[in-house]
Amino acid sequence: MDDIVKQAMAKWPNVPDCYGWLGLDNRGNWYMRDDRAQTLGAFDSGQPGAKGSLLQHDKLIDFIGRNYSADVLGRWFFQNGPQRVYVELQAAPLVWRVQADHSVKDHIGRSAQIQSCWLDELGHLFLAADTGLGLVHTQDMSLAADAVVQGLWLPQDVSSQDLPGEFGFVKSPYLLQLK
Template sequence: MDDIVKQALAKWPNVPHCYGWLGLDARGNWYMRDDRTQAEGPFVQAKGSMLRHDKLIDFIHRNYEHDDEGQWFFQNGPQRVYVELEAAPLVWRVAEEGGGKFTVTAHTGQAVDVSGCLLDEAGRLYLVAPIGLGLVHTQDVGIAAEAIEQGLWTPETVQASELPQRFGHVMSPAQGHAGAAAALSKQ
C-alpha cells in the first residue's frame, strides 16, 4: 500500500466505503461504473467506462487488496472502493521463458508461483497462487496449455459457481452490501 494512502487512512479513519463503482473484467481491465451504469444492471451486464489512464491503473494495482470477508477492494486514500468481479479477483499473464520454464504474473504486476490449476465447465483456465485465485488471460491460454502438456500443471475440473466459496472471494460486494442495507432498513 502506498505511504500516502496509509497517511490518509490515519488522518480520516471513518470514511464510508464505496460499492458498485469499480469492476474488474476477465481480461484484467478496470471499469468505472457511474450511477447511470449501475442503474442499468450488475457488472458485466453493464460494465461502464474502461479506465485507460496508466498512472491511475498503476495506483489501483499497488493498492488492490482483500478484506477478511474475501471482498477485494482498491484503497483510494481513506476510502475503500470495493470491486465487482467478472470471473476472479486476479487475472494471470503467462509467459514462456524457454527451456520449459513459465512465469505467471498477476494483472497487478506481481509474479507468483502456481500451486494449482483448475478448468471450469466453460473451458476457462484458472491458476491458484499464494495471493489468490486468478483466471488465465485469454491471450495466454495457449501458453498455459504448453505448461499443462509438459506436465507442470494438472488441471482439476471444477464448477465456476463453486470457486468463490472454495477460495473465499466475493464476486459482488455491492450485492452483499445492498442486501445488508435492506435488512437493516427493515429493522
C-alpha cells in the first residue's frame, strides 16, 4: 500500500466505505460505475452500459493496483486514501497472464505460485494461487493448454456458482452489504 494512502487513513479514520462504483472484468480491466451504470444492473449482468466506463489512465490503474487487496470477509477493495472502495467482480478477484515458462502474473503484474487448477461448466479456467483465485486471461489459453498437456496443471471440475464460497471471495460486496 502506498505511504500516502496509509497517511490519509491515519488522518481520516472514519471515512465511509464505497460500494458499487468500481468493477474488475474478466480481462483484468477496471471500470468506473457511475449512478447511471449502477441503475442499468449488476456489473456482471451483461446489460449494455452496466459495466460503466473503462478506465484508461495508466497512472490511475497503477495506483489502484498498488492498493488492491481483500478484507477478512473476502471482499476485494481499492484503498483510495482514507476510503475503501469495494470492487464488483465479473468472475474472480484476479486475472492471470500466463508467461512463456508457464509462470503467472496477475492483472496488476504480481507473480504468484499456482496451487491448483479449476475448470467451470462454461469452460473458464481458474487458477488458485498463494495470492488468491484468478481467471486465466482468454489471450493466454494456448499457453494454459500447454501447461495442462504437460501435466503442470491438472484441472478439476468446479461449478462457477461455487467458486466464491470455495475460495473465499465476494463477487459483489455491494449486494452483500444490502443484506
